[in-house]
Amino acid sequence: MRIGxxxxxxxxxVRALRHYEHAGVLSSVRQDNGYRSFTPDDAARVRLIRLFLSVGFTLDEIRRFAPCWQAGRGPDDPVEADVAADFYRRKLADIDAQLRDL
Known part of the structure; x- marks a missing residue:
């Protein structure tokens, strides 16, 4: 499907989708005519990106762990899995602190 x-x-x-692509959290394939082409799975990916952004993740943070959630599984490397788990724990603690402040 096209970007529209x-x-x-x-x-x-469309502007946000281009921004996500430029930031490396969304990818497309260029057709011969130069148009971007996306798969149906990309719609779910965009919804997940927006969810992460809405709870305080940055695009850099999303990009860092995108291979995990795009594949629907954690990292293959146990050390990287621990790093990801620690990161998510810290992020949850930050969100809990924001909720207490609110």
């Missing part, structure tokens, strides 16, 4: 259709399916602007 992905935007319509996700309620996300």
């Amino acid at each position: 259709e992905l935007a319509a399916r996700t309620g996300c602007s």
